Amino acid sequence: MPTDRTATNKATLRGLHDALNTRDLEVISKTIDEVVAPNVLFHAPVPMAETGAQALKQVWTVLLRAFPDLHVAAEDMIAEGDKVVVRNLVTGTHQGEYRGLPPTGASVTYGEIFIFRFTGGRVAEIRGVVDVFSQMRQLGMIP
Template sequence: MSTTEAENKEIARKLPEEAINEGNLDIIDELVADDYVGRNPAVPEPYHGPDGVKEFVSMVRTAFPDLEYTVEDLIAEGDKVVRRDRATGTHDGEFMGVEPTGKEIEIQGVVIVRIEDGKFAESWSYANMMGLMQQLGVVESPGE
């Protein structure tokens, strides 16, 4: 089943809005291919298939239970969608070895998604992790 660029954009939007914002992990089974590979320099190894995405989303939602993703831009060409996101939340759970700080965060990032047969087949994510760690107080901001 081939999808249009407009359908691909909707698929790319639907995953963070439903899985992360609403906590609907079942949507991951619907939108992520079994052989999906997600690459994110913030995690040591790529994550695979729906279970890998569920594990990642659960980790993020545990660390930032009120996390709210906002899709700022969507650009589609062929089977790829580029999504620019902004996320806000409160650090109320352990995140990447950092104990909860209670601090509010805002982070921006870009995700490139390849859609095949109506599902995420691959993705490449880049987020401002340095800025996040500065907001959490783990890393000093320049000039401090």
């Protein structure tokens, strides 16, 4: 049976997903500031110069520059204790530079799974597994 805390944590992530799907960097940045701890530990297969919440904002800046129509659909959301696991299906069209690759116009669809750990009602740690191989294959970066 879900506790109030797990229900609140899931609602927080649904709100974050809603913000991400606006594709508006100002809305995304404001929402990240509201629900993510500034010093969040962010573990994901993405090279970045920033840390904490700034790293998360940088990821979205890069993704939306490359895939302006990016959409993240939460397929599953499971909560227990201070953690929420989300399995997403991501879709988008490659319309801007990405990982050194000029726009191809290719559509991509790939999966990802993230584990969010909450502390004091905010996301304190994120661990992600993204199907980068599938993404890169669809963009023609690998055969």
